[in-house]
Amino acid sequence: MFLRNHWYVAAWDHELRDKPFARTILGEPIALFRGADGAVVALEDRCPHRRAPLSMGKVIDGGRLQCLYHGLEFDGTGACVRAPSQKEIPAAMRAKTYPVVERHHWVWIWMGDAALADSAAIPDFHWLSTPDQWGAKGTVMHVKANWQLIVDNLLDLTHLATVHLTTIGNAAIAEKAESRVQRTEQGVLMTRWVMDAPAPPTYVKAGGFTTNVDRWQFIDFAPPAFLRLHVGGVPTGTGAPETFDGGIHMRNLNAITPETETTSHYFWAQAHNFDIHNPKTTEMVFKQITEAFLEDVAIFEGQQRVIDRDKGPPEVDIAADAAQIQARRILTRLWEAERGSTRAAAE
Numbered sequence: 001m002f003l004r005n006h007w008y009v010a011a012w013d014h015e016l017r018d019k020p021f022a023r024t025i026l027g028e029p030i031a032l033f034r035g036a037d038g039a040v041v042a043l044e045d046r047c048p049h050r051r052a053p054l055s056m057g058k059v060i061d062g063g064r065l066q067c068l069y070h071g072l073e074f075d076g077t078g079a080c081v082r083a084p085s086q087k088e089i090p091a092a093m094r095a096k097t098y099p100v101v102e103r104h105h106w107v108w109i110w111m112g113d114a115a116l117a118d119s120a121a122i123p124d125f126h127w128l129s130t131p132d133q134w135g136a137k138g139t140v141m142h143v144k145a146n147w148q149l150i151v152d153n154l155l156d157l158t159h160l161a162t163v164h165l166t167t168i169g170n171a172a173i174a175e176k177a178e179s180r181v182q183r184t185e186q187g188v189l190m191t192r193w194v195m196d197a198p199a200p201p202t203y204v205k206a207g208g209f210t211t212n213v214d215r216w217q218f219i220d221f222a223p224p225a226f227l228r229l230h231v232g233g234v235p236t237g238t239g240a241p242e243t244f245d246g247g248i249h250m251r252n253l254n255a256i257t258p259e260t261e262t263t264s265h266y267f268w269a270q271a272h273n274f275d276i277h278n279p280k281t282t283e284m285v286f287k288q289i290t291e292a293f294l295e296d297v298a299i300f301e302g303q304q305r306v307i308d309r310d311k312g313p314p315e316v317d318i319a320a321d322a323a324q325i326q327a328r329r330i331l332t333r334l335w336e337a338e339r340g341s342t343r344a345a346a347e
């Protein structure tokens, strides 16, 4: 199930260079390139002439994409503006385009009804583009698993106590935590405090803690698959949970873009509010989270293999799944609404 009438992250800005860039999103092959004035253009990756992938072509002067096969040239509106072998261009010689916006170092694409695309609906990820306040580094991981498995993972961080013991986890996360799930305007907010517990390895490295810490995880989920985590810790006895301005604060920023039903583009970044102008610190934080996320990816891909083999009986829930269950309800409702409006439009 894909939700179409939403913005998705299609690429990091630095992935787009001077050549067209191919990426499949919600099952649709897309060719991305920088058109006139450097503005990003997204075209269906299929030449309307003889269906050669447009991403095999090249970007020529003035920001036109030239198909590799017979050299037809397309502008940022998808219109064919030149054919090397004839003057007249058939009106139907047009590639499908998708609305695109570049924001916070990400290229955002709208996969649904273009008339509904409103850039105001792009979720806030300003931590990626405020270098005077946050150090940040991210990447995109290709994951052989359905996107919802990644959403589930980020909504239940009790797995840190078992999966991520060498980096961001320790037993206290599962055993000593107080958590709360609230609905937000669009999604779900999961709040978890772990009071007076040893800091996990990444926190010791990043914050230099020598005593127990009070640690928080605020997980803000917005559909379809945006998870903005505010996490951090302060030395125990310094006023948390009422005040917690000191210590270390990080944002773990996630945008999951379905590639197919069983594969995903996992865009993420880690931002930190300490030692922000030191690239070594940013790299250390990024490496720690990369190590943890690769552990997660191994699990997602394992889950997907089990699902592909045989879904078996329904899953059995535990209390820690509360936020996941709320999120799934929201997604199901949105999907039904979208399906209903598509049907109404067809009738």
Ligand code: FES
Residues within 6 Å of the ligand: 047, 048, 049, 050, 051, 052, 067, 068, 069, 070, 071, 072
């Ligand atoms: S297939 Fe693209 S120009 Fe012929």
Ligand SMILES: [Fe+2]
Residues within 6 Å of the ligand: 153, 159, 160, 163, 164, 292, 293, 296
């Ligand atoms: Fe994890």
